Amino acid sequence: MDLHLSAEQVAVRELAADFVNREVVPHAATWDRREAVDPGIVGKLGDVGFLGLTIDEEYGGSGGDHLAYCLVLEELGRGDSAVRGIVSVSLGLVAKSIATHGTREQREQWLPALCSGTALGCFALTEPDSGSDAAALTTRAVRDGDDWLLTGRKTFITNGTTADVALLFARTGGPGHRGITAFLVPTDSPGLSRSEIKGKLGLRGQATAELVLDGVRVPDTARLGECGAGFRLALGTLAKGRMSVAAGCVGIAQGCLNAAVDYAGARTQFGKPIAGHQLVQQLLARIAVDTAAARLLVWQVADLIDRGQPYATEASMAKLFASEAAVRAANDAIQVFGGYGYIDEYPVGKYLRDARVTTLYEGTSQIQQLLIGRALTGVNAF
Ligand SMILES: Cc1cc2nc3c(=O)[nH]c(=O)nc-3n(C[C@H](O)[C@H](O)[C@H](O)COP(=O)(O)OP(=O)(O)OC[C@H]3O[C@@H](n4cnc5c(N)ncnc54)[C@H](O)[C@@H]3O)c2cc1C
Structure with a gap:
């Protein structure tokens, strides 16, 4: 297409x-x-x-x-x-x-x-007690002369153990989103320790880490944006990030389609390739439609950004649909592969494990639905 x-x-x-x-x-x-x-x-x-x-x-x-x-x-x-x-x-x-x-x-x-x-780089927003409700974060940054001292804990941080710099969000003011500021923190700063979170269902090759900050000193020149503007910065960044997660999901779905079509043509049961069984074609058709629809939603967001138009709601729609579509596509592909889909000699099992997290991170599917609903109605249902 x-x-x-x-x-x-x-x-x-x-x-x-x-x-x-x-x-x-x-x-x-x-x-x-x-x-x-x-x-x-x-x-x-x-x-x-x-x-x-x-x-x-x-x-x-x-x-x-x-x-x-x-x-x-x-x-x-x-x-x-x-x-x-x-x-x-x-x-x-x-x-x-x-x-x-x-x-x-x-x-x-x-x-x-x-x-x-x-x-x-890594993006350190989530904390053990603040995930979907990111504005409740408690990592603190306290002014000390020309510097800031950062103390707190971040979890589930992609690239956390491999990154050289963390774009990290900390509280510099009162409660709520207006008290949050963004900092660029070198990860070799004294007082910053990191440990890898092992045993993930998918994305197993990717480093995911916990960061602990114990009085990490950074100069005020490491502050990204205005004091108190960090949450707005994070939301804007994540809106664009949702497009890239969704684009990755289109790739998962396309990979599932390629693998399932090839396998359906090669595998014979009841004296003919399984591609010749109508119910197998139904699975293939569903993966193909999911892939194409997800791709068009992603391209719509990219087009809006490139034309300087608002895109946040469309990015939520693309992320919601593409992530759920990738999970469906991988599950359908495993069905096409039968028992062979359940072992890791073929890629479809990994596609399912990798797809699963995309409905969770950068805003769960429920959070995307609330964002879309708020844009439609003007009513905040969080
Ligand atoms: C592999 C991986 C990589 C990640 N990478 C990063 C990263 O690089 N940087 C980073 O900052 N974070 C990262 N995250 C964290 C991720 O963004 C959070 O896990 C996600 O935001 C959800 O937060 P939570 O896990 O605390 O779940 P919770 O917020 O506790 O949610 C639990 C459940 O409750 C639902 N829920 C919560 N609030 C509502 C509501 N108001 N209405 C309806 N349902 C609701 C959720 O949808 C979900 O189903 C990563 C997570 C994983 C698993």
Whole structure:
């Protein structure tokens, strides 16, 4: 399905497909089993320009529009969601926030390294007692002369153990969202410790960590944006982030479709390929429709962003539909594979495990429904 793609967008998609087929697909099952991607993949993602998409070339980025960005994330999602997540977080949540809200010094300090893959970023919002209700976070930042002292605990942080900088949200004022400020915290700061959370259902190759801050000192120049504007910054960042999660989900669904169609043509039961059984075709058709519909919702968001239009509600719609569609698609693909879908010799079981978290993070499906409902009615039902 090529809806008005430009020559540049087609070229970047081909580049991404080739990269994923060479550098990701052959290793994805191994990385999943050993619960760690090859750290060298980060440098390769930087070299090919995927960690600098949509960022100005002046700061080491590779430019391009948001549709091209989504095309790359779809391919990465098809290859390995653990790798897609590294890009979504380091580029989509951290580098883009610095590009949008950072001072010239902050952009010069971090963007060239983040775009080249010599540094990684993580986005530290969630805490043990504040997930969906992120505005209830309790990590504190207390002013000390020209510095801030940060104390608290963050959990479920993607790239947490591998990142060089954390875009971290802390309370500088009273309760509620107006008391939250964003900081760029180098992860080698004294007083910051990190430990990996093992045993995830999916995204097993991706580092997920707990961060503990015990009087971590950062200068005021590490503050990103105004005091008290951190929650608004986080919400804006997450709205765009939802598009990249949704794009990764389209990749999962497309990978499920490719695998299921191939398998249905090759596997014979009752004297003919299972593709010749109508109920198997029903499964394939459902995956195909889910994939195409999710892709169009993602492209709509990218198009709105590229035209400077509001996109937050459409991003929630894309994330809600694409994440649920990816789970459905992976489940249907396993059904097509029969018992062989249940062992990790084939990719569809991993697709299901990796898809499952996309209905949970960057706002659960329930939270997306509340955001869409609020936009429709003007009534806040949180
Ligand atoms: C693998 C992984 C990676 C992650 N990466 C990051 C990261 O990089 N950075 C980061 O900051 N966080 C990250 N997260 C955290 C993620 O964003 C949170 O898990 C998510 O926001 C949900 O919060 P919670 O887990 O505390 O669930 P809770 O908020 O406790 O929700 C539990 C259930 O209650 C429902 N619920 C809550 N409130 C309402 C309501 N008002 N109405 C209806 N239902 C409601 C939820 O939908 C859910 O079903 C990650 C999580 C995982 C699992």
